[in-house]
Amino acid sequence: MITCSGIPCFAHTNILVGSQRVGCLRVLGVEVSSNLSMGTHLDGLISNCALSIHALHMLRTHGLPPAQLQEVARMTTISSLLYASPAWLERLVERLRRSGYLPEGAP
Numbered sequence: 001m002i003t004c005s006g007i008p009c010f011a012h013t014n015i016l017v018g019s020q021r022v023g024c025l026r027v028l029g030v031e032v033s034s035n036l037s038m039g040t041h042l043d044g045l046i047s048n049c050a051l052s053i054h055a056l057h058m059l060r061t062h063g064l065p066p067a068q069l070q071e072v073a074r075m076t077t078i079s080s081l082l083y084a085s086p087a088w089l090e091r092l093v094e095r096l097r098r099s100g101y102l103p104e105g106a107p
Contacts (some may be wrong), residue, residue, distance in 0.1 A: 038087065049080065
């Protein structure tokens with residue numbers, strides 16, 4: 001992946017025969033785009049967390065006790081939110097507020 005920081009990228013030839021240019025690269029579970037933004041990663045993270053929250057709701061409606069429900073939430077949703085969070089936490093909070101998942105006054 002070739003990154004461009006504020007300057008226009010020009011067409012590079014493929015360095016390796018048979019290689020192709022990509023706009024996003026997943027490194028250790030974190031998606032980084034060619035302009036070094038975390039937008040793709042955050043979109044996927046919010047989508048995965050929404051699915052996890054739905055699954056937690058289903059577990060609750062099927063009678064999972066609160067202590068076990070909190071343990072499942074801690075091991076799935078919360079751990080995925082905290083992974084690599086120092087790199088993208090501010091932007092995630094902004095996106096959650098814009099989408100209505102997080103109230104304006106919440107920390």
